[in-house]
Amino acid sequence: MIVNERIVAYINSLQVEIKPELLSLEKEALERHVPIIKKETQGLLKFLLCLQQPKRILEVGTAIGFSALFMSEYTGDDSKITTIEKVPMRIVDAEKNFSNEVFSHKDKITLIKGEALKALKDLASEEQHYDFIFLDAAKAQYMSFLPELMKMLSTNGILVTDNVLQDGTVTNSRYSITRRDRTIHTRMREYLYTITHMEELETVILPVGDGVAVSFRK
Numbered sequence: 001m002i003v004n005e006r007i008v009a010y011i012n013s014l015q016v017e018i019k020p021e022l023l024s025l026e027k028e029a030l031e032r033h034v035p036i037i038k039k040e041t042q043g044l045l046k047f048l049l050c051l052q053q054p055k056r057i058l059e060v061g062t063a064i065g066f067s068a069l070f071m072s073e074y075t076g077d078d079s080k081i082t083t084i085e086k087v088p089m090r091i092v093d094a095e096k097n098f099s100n101e102v103f104s105h106k107d108k109i110t111l112i113k114g115e116a117l118k119a120l121k122d123l124a125s126e127e128q129h130y131d132f133i134f135l136d137a138a139k140a141q142y143m144s145f146l147p148e149l150m151k152m153l154s155t156n157g158i159l160v161t162d163n164v165l166q167d168g169t170v171t172n173s174r175y176s177i178t179r180r181d182r183t184i185h186t187r188m189r190e191y192l193y194t195i196t197h198m199e200e201l202e203t204v205i206l207p208v209g210d211g212v213a214v215s216f217r218k
Contacts, residue, residue: 002165002207012039019073021102025066034090036066037136041162041209045134048214049074052158054132058123059083060116060145061137065094065109071134072105082130084112084119084137117141120148129154136162140184142191150200157217159201164192165211 017023029036037045045067053076059068062085071081085091091113098106112119116137131154135142142161153159164170170188195215196203203215 002209002211008040011043015039015043018042018070021100022066022070022073025064025069025097029064029066034064034093036063037070037162038209041212042070044206044208044212044214045071045160046074048158048160049132052132053079054130054158055079056128056130056154057081057132057134058128058130058149058152059134059136060120060149061085061135062094062111063090063136065097065111067134067136068094068109069097069103069106072103072108075105075108079108081109082112082123082128083109084114084116086113086115117144117148120145120152124148124151128152129157131157133157133159134162135159139163139166140187143187143194146191146194153217155217159195159213159215159217161191161195161213161215163210164188164205164213165207170211 026036049071055078057071057075057079059081062068062083068081068083085094094111097103098109098111100106130152133149133153135145135149149159166188170185170192192205192213195201195213196205200217201215202218203213205211205213
C-alpha cells in the first residue's frame, strides 16, 4: 500500500458504484486472485476517459477483460478498444466475457491473441494510431513496448501506465530487492526515467493503486 489504507478506503467509498455486471466480474477476479485494476485506478481511468472521450483505445494486457469492459462503459458509442493478451487461460476467460450479453458495450472490443511485443510491432507496421493507450502487462517489458507505443500514440494522446511504483518498492535500493525481482526493479526505474524525460511527453506519476504514470503527447 503506497498511500495510507484508511485514506484509500475513504476515497473509494466516495466513488459511484460500477454497474452490477462489472461488479460481479470484479468479485470473481478477486476471488480467483486474478490481478485487475484497483478501485482507485478505476476512478482515475474513468475520469481520464470522460475528459478525453477517445475514439481509439489500445490496451496491452487484457487478463480476463475487466478493464476493457470497464473502459467501454465510459467512452462514446463510436469508440473502439483493441486489447492484447498472450496467456491462454486468460484468453479463454476474456473471450467468454466479451461474448456475454450482459455487457452492453462489448462490441466495441477487439481481442488480439499473442505476444504483446509482436502484436504491437504488427499494429505499428499497419500505421495504426490511438488517442488513449493503457499499458498494464509484463512490467519488465515496458521499456521494450515503449518505442512501438510511441509510434502509435497520437498527438494529444494519453498513455496510462499501471503498476509503476510496484507497491512502493521501486524507490528502494537495488540491493534491498530480492535477486529474482532486480531485473523488474531496474527496468521499471529506467522506464519511469525515460517517460519523464522524453521531449514528446508530459508525464505525471501518481501514487494511485500500485502507482500510475499518466503521459500526454505534446
